[in-house]
Amino acid sequence: MHFCPYCHGYEVRDSALGVIGGEDRAFSLRQAQLIRQWSDDVVFFPHRIDLEAQEREQLVARGVRIVDGEVTRIVSDETGVRGVELAEGPMIRRAALFVGPRFVPSDELLTALGCELNDEGWVATDRTGRTSIDGVWAPGNVVDHTAQLINAAAAGSAAAIALNNHYLVAADVEKALNGHTEPAPAN
Ligand SMILES: Cc1cc2nc3c(=O)[nH]c(=O)nc-3n(C[C@H](O)[C@H](O)[C@H](O)COP(=O)(O)OP(=O)(O)OC[C@H]3O[C@@H](n4cnc5c(N)ncnc54)[C@H](O)[C@@H]3O)c2cc1C
CATH class of the missing domain: 3.50.50.60 (FAD/NAD(P)-binding domain)
Known part of the structure; x- marks a missing residue:
């Protein structure tokens, strides 16, 4: 699981990427567009984000596939991420996943x-x-x-x-x- 497109994007470029919506809605939506710069095959899982029409349109316009539904599990094995399971439907295969972090200073x-x-x-x-x-x-x-x-x-x-x-x-x-x-x- 990755957080930063600048730190990890290059290594997973051009592969099947996924972005899971986190607590920070604006961050997650931007992250999906940032990850799109690294691959033509990006799936955005809004998870608990209820997308507005304009947000959906911006993602679709950039060729980001949206898969609605609650994410219940990240499937992985010794080689890394295999895909995402949702409350309903089949596992969506992905080679790497990104999620928006919550920044907490050790202060x-x-x-x-x-x-x-x-x-x-x-x-x-x-x-x-x-x-x-x-x-x-x-x-x-x-x-x-x-x-x-x-x-x-x-x-x-x-x-x-x-x-x-x-x-x-x-x-x-x-x-x-x-x-x-x-x-x-x-x-
Ligand atoms: C997963 C991940 C991947 C990243 N990849 C990249 C990358 O590819 N390129 C890049 O440029 N940046 C990357 N970063 C960001 C990079 O790690 C930070 O920019 C950098 O580490 C910040 O340095 P720092 O010294 O400010 O903090 P830190 O590196 O976090 O150092 C702070 C240190 O202080 C210690 N500490 C905290 N509180 C106390 C205390 N009370 N007493 C004693 N010690 C304490 C901590 O244990 C830690 O060792 C990545 C970050 C993460 C989380």
């Missing part, structure tokens, strides 16, 4: 420290990853579920530079001053 440490949250309920940061708590930076997926590896690594780099600029340089100077006995020469 217990940050919330326990009292970091402020943004409107979406994720820890709020500035563009360097700086949180509302002095000295605490949070880069990557813990604050941004859209970050791919390269973005998360770049955010980590920006946070490290900001930390060094804001704290570590000053700490070096303070430490040096504490052990410094001679006054600075006057100009």
Whole structure:
């Protein structure tokens, strides 16, 4: 079972693909269109999504087959996904399946420290990853579920530079001053 067309689409391109409707309706519908970019053979299983006429038309226009009904089981074996079983009807054979995830940040440490949250309920940061708590930076997926590896690594780099600029340089100077006995020469 896959989640991301950018992470896994290429590997399953041009095969019989399926997209199962998840809790986030808009995400699921977009995901079906994204997966369609990887294969001409895509089935969308709305599952518990009651498609509106326009949504149905957009899928059909792109050649996405819609199979209504509640998904009851993903059939798989040691080679991977074999297909999808619905409450009624035969198994629909598929080589790979995608489903919309629910993004949940592992931010217990940050919330326990009292970091402020943004409107979406994720820890709020500035563009360097700086949180509302002095000295605490949070880069990557813990604050941004859209970050791919390269973005998360770049955010980590920006946070490290900001930390060094804001704290570590000053700490070096303070430490040096504490052990410094001679006054600075006057100009
Ligand atoms: C199934 C899947 C496939 C993916 N494929 C791709 C891909 O092909 N290409 C791509 O670019 N991106 C891919 N991604 C996204 C990629 O994994 C992320 O962009 C990246 O891992 C984010 O890095 P991060 O350091 O922010 O978070 P993470 O990699 O999640 O690292 C956070 C770490 O912190 C640890 N941690 C959490 N809480 C605590 C705590 N309280 N104390 C100590 N440690 C803690 C966690 O255990 C984890 O090891 C994929 C993601 C998933 C889920």
